[in-house]
Amino acid sequence: MGRVTTRRRVARLTLGAGITRREDTLVVEEPLEIRVGGRSLAVTMRTPGHDVELAAGFLVSEGVISRGEQFASARFCAGDAGVGNTYNVLDVTLAPGVAPPAPELAREFFTTSSCGLCGKASIDAVRTTSAFGVQDDPLRxxxxxxxxxxxxxxxxxxxxxxxxxxxxxxxxxxxxxxxxxxxxxxxxxxxxxxxxxxxxxxxxxxxxxxxxxxxxxxxxxxxxxxxxxxxxxxxxxxxxxxxxxxxxxxxxxxxxxxxxxxxxxxxxxxxxxxxxxxxxxxx
Missing domain, CATH: 3.40.140.10 (Cytidine Deaminase, domain 2)
Incomplete structure (x- = not known):
């Protein structure tokens, strides 16, 4: 797993008190490419950690899977350059018999950290049909x-x-x-x-x-x-x-x-x- 935080030298300026220099902790932002069966599906900018959960949840959100048994495994792999294991490419294997994502689901560019629907062709495309209804949920x-x-x-x-x-x-x-x-x-x-x-x-x-x-x-x-x-x-x-x-x-x-x-x-x-x-x- 990649780093979640990193340290950087910063200058803190306060009016009337001048400048002080110290180290600050920043959250890490790195790309994650999600593949299914070796085929690229999406690239999202994320904080490293719980990447398998991220990929699984993304597949639920896209309507690809809806049950745990449909998610067989996931492994980190080298990128297209084939250089090492950077933990920024995750390949998911679906259970036998589970249909792979439709080709039109593939995101054509980065999903930024502020946009989870970037790359969708139209608003109609994101009204994915859920496998679960909530209308009659008895929650109080x-x-x-x-x-x-x-x-x-x-x-x-x-x-x-x-x-x-x-x-x-x-x-x-x-x-x-x-x-x-x-x-x-x-x-x-x-x-x-x-x-x-x-x-x-x-x-x-x-x-x-x-x-x-x-x-x-x-x-x-x-x-x-x-x-x-x-x-x-x-x-x-x-x-x-x-x-x-x-x-x-x-x-x-x-x-x-x-x-x-x-x-x-x-x-x-x-x-x-x-x-x-x-x-x-x-x-």
Whole structure:
């Protein structure tokens, strides 16, 4: 696995106090080429670590696989130059009988750390059909529990604590009051793919009764990824996009934004949130 952080000499300037020089910790950003059966599928800019989960989650998001048994193995390999093992090329092997990705899924250029849908030909192409429905998911969560999730996510962000430069995604299971997994990455879509990939490799899909908590905004791509994994609720500390909300309403998914302090804004699926004043009488 490559380095997650690196050290660099920097100059810190403070008005009225001059310049001080010291070393600072930066998060590493490197490309990862994802191949399936030796054929290149996508290149994404990511923070090294949990790359197998990233590839597995990406394949779920693209509708290639939906069950752990369909993901046979993955191995790092040398790039086209054939020089060594840089841990930046990952080749996935699907289980026998699983159809390979359609040729049109291949990304024609880099997916940047800020864009998980770059390379798609049209908005219709990203409305991938999910193998799991969330419309009838029985998830119910108290408002008090929900407002506590950002702090629980932040407490688990070890690399962010050192660098201040990472997005995070966490998967919370309501029935157990447990934050099952937290993943960090320079790309918010990668962090979600790592969470979904973790769930796939633990045979947990569909993720019924869970909340996907993210440290940034609730974009269309994150809503789409949650839906593909069967997650009934997406909660974010920042705003959702209009398309994210439209997709959530269409799919019967809940979207919560501006989850900060003791307040939130519910954009879709408000029936899944139990207000504090009603908790004592909730069934």
């Amino acid at each position: 969560i108290s408002a008090e529990t929900l407002v506590g999730l950002p702090d629980r996510l932040r407490a688990a962000q070890d690399v962010f604590e050192k660098t201040g430069g990472l997005h995070a995604a966490g998967l919370y299971r309501v029935a157990d009051d447990e934050l099952l997994v937290v993943r960090e990455d320079v790309g918010r879509h990668n962090a979600v793919d790592k969470v979904v990939g973790w769930a796939l490799t633990h045979d947990l899909l569909p993720l019924t009764g869970t909340v996907l908590m993210v440290s940034g905004r609730a974009s269309f791509e994150l809503t789409q990824k949650a839906l593909m994994a069967g997650i009934p609720m997406l909660a974010a500390v920042s705003a959702p996009s209009s398309l994210a909300v439209e997709l959530a309403i269409e799919a019967g998914m809940s979207v919560v934004g501006f989850l900060r302090g003791e307040s939130m804004v519910v954009y879709a699926g408000a029936q899944r949130i139990v207000p504090a004043q009603a908790e004592g009488s909730a069934a």
